[in-house]
Amino acid sequence: MRHSITRSEELFKEAQQVIPGGVNSPVRAFKAVGGTPRFIARAQGAYLWDADGNQLLDYIGSWGPMILGHNHPAVVAAIQQALSEGLSYGAPTEREIRLAQRVREAYPSADLVRFVSSGTEATMSALRLARGYTGRDRIVKFRGNYHGHADSLLVQAGSGLLTGGTPSSAGVPQAFAELTLVADYNEPQALEDLFQRYGEEIAAVIFEPVVGNAGVLIPTPTFLEALHHLTRRYGALLIADEVMTGFRLAKGGAVELFGLKPDLICWGKILGGGLPVGAYGGRAEIMQQVAPLGPVYQAGTLSGNPLSMAAGLATLETLFQDPPYERLEAYGAALEQGLQTLFAEAGLPVAINRVGSMITVFFREGPVQTYTEAVASDTERFKAFFHGLLQRGVYWPPSQFEAAFFSTAHGPEELDKTLEAVAQALKEPAA
Numbered sequence: 001m002r003h004s005i006t007r008s009e010e011l012f013k014e015a016q017q018v019i020p021g022g023v024n025s026p027v028r029a030f031k032a033v034g035g036t037p038r039f040i041a042r043a044q045g046a047y048l049w050d051a052d053g054n055q056l057l058d059y060i061g062s063w064g065p066m067i068l069g070h071n072h073p074a075v076v077a078a079i080q081q082a083l084s085e086g087l088s089y090g091a092p093t094e095r096e097i098r099l100a101q102r103v104r105e106a107y108p109s110a111d112l113v114r115f116v117s118s119g120t121e122a123t124m125s126a127l128r129l130a131r132g133y134t135g136r137d138r139i140v141k142f143r144g145n146y147h148g149h150a151d152s153l154l155v156q157a158g159s160g161l162l163t164g165g166t167p168s169s170a171g172v173p174q175a176f177a178e179l180t181l182v183a184d185y186n187e188p189q190a191l192e193d194l195f196q197r198y199g200e201e202i203a204a205v206i207f208e209p210v211v212g213n214a215g216v217l218i219p220t221p222t223f224l225e226a227l228h229h230l231t232r233r234y235g236a237l238l239i240a241d242e243v244m245t246g247f248r249l250a251k252g253g254a255v256e257l258f259g260l261k262p263d264l265i266c267w268g269k270i271l272g273g274g275l276p277v278g279a280y281g282g283r284a285e286i287m288q289q290v291a292p293l294g295p296v297y298q299a300g301t302l303s304g305n306p307l308s309m310a311a312g313l314a315t316l317e318t319l320f321q322d323p324p325y326e327r328l329e330a331y332g333a334a335l336e337q338g339l340q341t342l343f344a345e346a347g348l349p350v351a352i353n354r355v356g357s358m359i360t361v362f363f364r365e366g367p368v369q370t371y372t373e374a375v376a377s378d379t380e381r382f383k384a385f386f387h388g389l390l391q392r393g394v395y396w397p398p399s400q401f402e403a404a405f406f407s408t409a410h411g412p413e414e415l416d417k418t419l420e421a422v423a424q425a426l427k428e429p430a431a
């Protein structure tokens with residue numbers, strides 16, 4: 001029953017000759033779990049097929065965008081239509097207006113929306129805007145929250161709680177990192193301490209309203225309260241990074257789900273329906289600072305490109321016409337319950353965090369609310385779980401600290417398949 005992966009192995013060797021680590025984004029290399037990454041040949045609905053023809057039930061969904069499943073007919077048709085009209089003009093098009101209108105329909109607080117080409121660009125641009133608008137230089141981010149790979153955001157906590165951060169990647173100047181203060185998610189007191197010390201210098205606080213990038217962490221009401229209250233009190237902007245959660249947790253994402261009132265919002269992933277897109281938006285008074293209206297510069301050759309706009313528009317229209325959020329919640333609840341039962345039967349302590357169609361099984365006793373609690377998980381057990389599932393045709397994210405996603409293409413058959421694979425994997429983990 002072991003999958004043959006000869007072709008993936010050959011391709012991985014070949015890839016490493018021409019691409020650093022053989023991949024174009026690090027997590028794809030399976031470093032956290034070991035083994036050979038599957039090279040994917042095609043996808044349809046809830047499934048991927050690798051280069052050896054193995055069918056995989058997909059719980060990654062391209063790391064978030066594929067909420068409608070792969071190759072949804074409405075999205076494919078919209079891209080084909082756009083394709084027949086030319087690829088990119090470097091001039092404004094009607095689809096950009098229609099997509100911005102759709103975003104505003106879901107997020108009424110975003111008066112103006114600017115499209116870029118990735119989530120990284122969205123957060124990077126939102127931070128520049130916050131700095132331009134407030135005239136302040138420092139920003140606050142949270143440990144274990146990921147906002148893309150801009151210099152200011154690849155920063156970890158410094159030596160003491162109340163100091164600037166240090167680079168978490170080579171190549172990020174210390175001078176940049178010092179302007180990024182790193183606080184702990186779900187720990188309001190630490191945030192308050194930072195504001196007491198640096199409040200007048202802080203341009204913005206950026207956060208994942210549900211964390212996906214440390215595994216799923218769910219914000220506590222007191223933490224959300226502190227974010228709003230402290231940013232208001234000290235005149236800093238609050239930036240909700242909805243790149244992962246936007247249009248996934250509800251039509252209006254986590255902002256709608258939790259009734260948040262951020263000053264700026266960042267989107268990506270689902271907004272591009274599987275093609276490269278990011279966006280940021282907020283109140284007119286702030287967004288009017290962006291060029292060409294204002295002094296904050298930001299531009300892009302392929303920004304708002306017709307194919308991405310068409311894919312995003314078809315995705316949002318499909319989601320809005322027949323909102324799938326209750327169905328996704330029902331699938332998620334059944335998956336979570338099934339996993340709880342199987343792990344309990346196996347006598348293996350886990351903490352399952354889930355919001356809608358984002359889920360993480362932490363291999364440790366719960367609750368897991370903070371980054372410190374998340375990283376204390378048993379990653380060896382996670383590895384065995386991951387490979388046990390993969391061998392049985394279920395493609396879970398290859399890291400304990402990544403959220404799993406499912407889509408509207410996941411139904412009762414996929415649920416059964418998943419739970420059956422988990423049951424078997426727990427009895428007889430892969431070697």
Ligand code: PLP
Pocket residue numbers: 063118119120121123146147148149208212213241242243244268269278
């Ligand atoms: N923000 C969040 C919350 C993300 O999860 C990601 C990517 O995973 C990003 C920003 C960066 O987006 P991109 O990979 O499109 O640059």
